[in-house]
Every structure is written in structure tokens, then in C-alpha cells.
Amino acid sequence: MTKAEVGATRSLLSKVPEVTVWFWIIKILCTTVGETFADWINNSLGFGLFVTALLFTVVLAAVLIWQLRSKRYVPFVYWLTVVVVSVTGTLYTDILTDKLSVPLAVSTSVFAVALAVVFGIWFARERTLSIHSIFTLPRELFYWLAVLVTFALGTAAGDWTLTLTGWGPGTSVLLPVGLILAVVVGWRLGANAVLSFWLAYILTRPLGANLGDWFASPAADHGLGVGTALTSVIFLAAILAVVVYLTRSRRDVIDDAQQSRVPTVTTANPARERIMLGYYVVVAALAGALLVWASAQPHAVAASDEEAGPVSTAMAPGEAAAHFPASEVATFRTITQDTLSKVQAGQQNEAKARIKDLETAWDRDQDTLQPMDKAGWGVLDGKIDSVLKAVRAGTPDAATETGALTNLLAALE
Structure with a gap:
């Protein structure tokens, strides 16, 4: 690789934030806004799903072009893109469920397959799915496409879970929290870092959505009664505060010295990774068993249009x-x-x-x-x-x- 190529690589790498605790905090905040802001525009302002989805598709195209044209990682641009992707992914799932009457089980399966296809093509072409390896335009495009599909998948899976179980907004937060903690434990014990990252990334979507529903739902539905508009304002303000902090502190910026040490391929212990992959399979099986058990219990009809x-x-x-x-x-x-x-x-x-x-x-x-x-x-x-x-x-x-x-x-x- 020539010096010019190294410089270009480092410049593009600096567009991607370091995965710190701040990354996950703001990611959850963004997913919450994706749920409540979409509901507010669609329902409270009366735009309707199709018009709202079209509007945010146009906005997504604009902010994504802004992000792709940026030369370095800029917290405001990057996280604005995540917020818009969150809203747009939520709207796409809602259209399938509410307007086209596609069962949540089907949409969840379709988005899961779509994500597997995106990851498969991405890996076949680039030989890595690491967020720290995004130093070309194709990899950045694969990254944002994967992010969009994870938001749609997380929305469908989260709504399907609520439909199956009839859990209220507060109770429903516990499952994604427990699964995220299980992923953290797996990562700490030697699970593949890239797999752990994307599992956590997907799970933060239903977590953020359930938090948004908990805040926005009326007290009669065991929510906090804040409403979609005020919830959106609160979490948008929190996102802005964190972005301002990150912009000033540069706590999530990968500097040149860090970039030169970032591997494009994970070099962890393969035997340990296989063991922890089995651990993730067990966790998934237990979560599935919990959902089957909960769906069999008497419960109120879930707050979904289909039910x-x-x-x-x-x-x-x-x-x-x-x-x-x-x-x-x-x-x-x-x-x-x-x-x-x-x-x-x-x-x-x-x-x-x-x-x-x-x-x-x-x-x-x-x-x-x-x-x-x-x-x-x-x-x-x-x-x-x-x-x-x-x-x-x-x-x-x-x-x-x-x-x-x-x-x-x-x-x-």
C-alpha cells in the first residue's frame, strides 16, 4: 500500500466512531427516537405511513450523501444519519405490518434473511464485517445498508415479541436488556468480536423502541404517559447533548496511532470463539423457549393493529x-x-x-x-x-x- 493509499485509508477510518460506552448510549437514544418520532409524524401530525416513509427516504438519501462525502468522522453528521436510518427502518416495517398486512413473523424472517444476504455479500467481497475495517466506499455502503436492515429487523422482531407475549412497555424492556448482557458476557469470555458487535447492534433496536413505548404510552397501559412528541424531544435533546460532548472531547475519535494498529481481520482464539458460538446458540434457544412459554400464558391482547x-x-x-x-x-x-x-x-x-x-x-x-x-x-x-x-x-x-x-x-x- 502506498503512502497516498495509507493516508486515504486513515482519513476514511476516522469517519467511523470508536466503539465505546458512548457509542452504545447514543445508539440506544437514536433507536428510541426512531420509534417515537416516526409515530409522532405518522399519527399525531396525520401524515400517514406512506407519506412519512417517502419523506424520510428522501431525507435519508440527503444525509447519507452528506455522510459519504465527509472526509473525516463528524459526530453530528454520523449520528444524524443513524437517527434518520432508525426512523426510516421503523417506517418500512410499519408499512409492511399496518398497511400491507404482512404478519410480523413473516417480516421478521424476511429482514433476517435480508441481513444475512447483506452480510454474506459484504464478507464475500471484503473478507471482513468489522466496523473498524471500513476504509473504502463499498464497505461504507455495505455498513449503512446493514444498519438500515438491522433497524427494520429489530422493529419487526420487537413488535412480534410484544404480540406473542402481551407484555407491557416496561416488562418488554427486560428481554433485550438480558440478551444484551448475555452478549457482553460472551464477548468478555472470548466470543467473536464482530459477531458480538452486530448481535448487540440488532438488540439495541427493540430495547430503544421499548423504552420509547414505555415513555410514550399512557399510564393506563403501564407507561409513563409522556407522549410521543415530548418523548422525541427529550431523547433528541439527550442525543444532541452527547454529540456536543463527543465533538468537544473527541472521546470516540480513532486517532492516527490507533488506526495504524486496527486489524482488518479478527485474530482471536478460534477454539474459544467456537465454544462461545455454542453459548450464543444456547442463549438464543433459551430466549425462544421463554417466548414460547410467555405466548402460552393468558394475557391481554397486544397493542397491535393486527390483534x-x-x-x-x-x-x-x-x-x-x-x-x-x-x-x-x-x-x-x-x-x-x-x-x-x-x-x-x-x-x-x-x-x-x-x-x-x-x-x-x-x-x-x-x-x-x-x-x-x-x-x-x-x-x-x-x-x-x-x-x-x-x-x-x-x-x-x-x-x-x-x-x-x-x-x-x-x-x-
Whole structure:
């Protein structure tokens, strides 16, 4: 390698932060913001998932270009990219689950395979997956693609866990915390450092998301009741504070002397790594057994759109909407009645367009209505979900649409 190539390598290496405790603190903060900020833009501001995802895809492209064009590691640019990737990855998973009705088990499996493919191609081409070996543009592109997929995978796996177990926001934090601690123990005992890094990186996503849900969820749902907007502000402020500290202290900057000693291939004890790989397999098996056991226990329906439907028979007509403002209920009824009229007139495209208004209004009012009556909100949310699926079906059935819309009208009396 020539002196010019060495200089270029070191310049690019300095764009990647050192993996210190600060790295993991800010990573968890970023994942929390990814969960709450996406919910706030989508639900509270009423943009809707597709518009929000498109917006953040454009923003992601812009900040990623900024990051790739930077000559050195700049904390603000790097962590801004992570925040935007976090939000975008979350939105992609939410679209699959909430809009395309892809089961969480399927989306989790798809993203797991996608991540394996990214890592496989990356390793086949570069012979390493180490964060400290990113000194070419292809490796940096592989790195950011892997980061995006880990956020999507972490979101899907975390939501699937909640659906299976019915755990509340506070309880759900414990599983990723326990698994991260197990990874730390494995790394300390000689597990492959690169494997340990990426396992921890994936697990910080459900941890951060669960923290965000815990802060944002109302007290009735065993949350802290802070709300998505204020939670986003709190964690964004924390990220900014840490970034300012890192910018001033340069605690996570790999200097030239460190860079010259960073190996591109891990040289740990292969026998110890194989033993610890078995340890990770055991940990994964135990976590799976815990989820199977928890899913078999009686628990409340998880707070997911797909699972809201079964509780819809628990209330008499009109009871679900009894504690909500009459003006809001009237708006929902008007939109529902308009959609029903269009379905009965055979105006399917117009019905799809009109039902979008109901989805937008309902999502916008979630933060206000859900704390008023959690049970009532869950009933209506399930019925609205059934209506959306019926009207947006690939081959709509007029009888199914009419039944779903009529049931919703009865609940909104």
C-alpha cells in the first residue's frame, strides 16, 4: 500500500466512531427516537405511513450523501444519519405490518434473511464485517445498508415479541436488556468480536423502541404517559447533548496511532470463539423457549393493529365511543357513512379514497382519545382496522365491506 493509499485509508477510518460506552448510549437514544418520532409524524401530525416513509427516504438519501462525502468522522453528521436510518427502518416495517398486512413473523424472517444476504455479500467481497475495517466506499455502503436492515429487523422482531407475549412497555424492556448482557458476557469470555458487535447492534433496536413505548404510552397501559412528541424531544435533546460532548472531547475519535494498529481481520482464539458460538446458540434457544412459554400464558391482547379485532365483541353498540368527544365521533361516523354509500354504489376507488380520511383522522387523534378510554379505543381501533382491510383488499367483496362498515357505524352510535 502506498503512502497516498495509507493516508486515504486513515482519513476514511476516522469517519467511523470508536466503539465505546458512548457509542452504545447514543445508539440506544437514536433507536428510541426512531420509534417515537416516526409515530409522532405518522399519527399525531396525520401524515400517514406512506407519506412519512417517502419523506424520510428522501431525507435519508440527503444525509447519507452528506455522510459519504465527509472526509473525516463528524459526530453530528454520523449520528444524524443513524437517527434518520432508525426512523426510516421503523417506517418500512410499519408499512409492511399496518398497511400491507404482512404478519410480523413473516417480516421478521424476511429482514433476517435480508441481513444475512447483506452480510454474506459484504464478507464475500471484503473478507471482513468489522466496523473498524471500513476504509473504502463499498464497505461504507455495505455498513449503512446493514444498519438500515438491522433497524427494520429489530422493529419487526420487537413488535412480534410484544404480540406473542402481551407484555407491557416496561416488562418488554427486560428481554433485550438480558440478551444484551448475555452478549457482553460472551464477548468478555472470548466470543467473536464482530459477531458480538452486530448481535448487540440488532438488540439495541427493540430495547430503544421499548423504552420509547414505555415513555410514550399512557399510564393506563403501564407507561409513563409522556407522549410521543415530548418523548422525541427529550431523547433528541439527550442525543444532541452527547454529540456536543463527543465533538468537544473527541472521546470516540480513532486517532492516527490507533488506526495504524486496527486489524482488518479478527485474530482471536478460534477454539474459544467456537465454544462461545455454542453459548450464543444456547442463549438464543433459551430466549425462544421463554417466548414460547410467555405466548402460552393468558394475557391481554397486544397493542397491535393486527390483534385489536378480537376485543371488538366485548362492548355493546355505542358503548365504545361513549367517552369520546361527540364532535370527533360525528366526524368518524360521517366518513364511515360516506364510505358505505360509495361501496353500495359500486364506487370502489372513491370508497378507498374516502376511507383514507378516516385512517388519517383516527391516527391523528390517537394520543388524545386512547388515554380517555383504553378499552373503547381498542374496540374502535379493531373495527377500523377491519374496515381498512376490507375496503383495501386486492379483490374487494361488497358484502364484507358492508358488514365491516355497518359494524363500525354501530360502534360509533
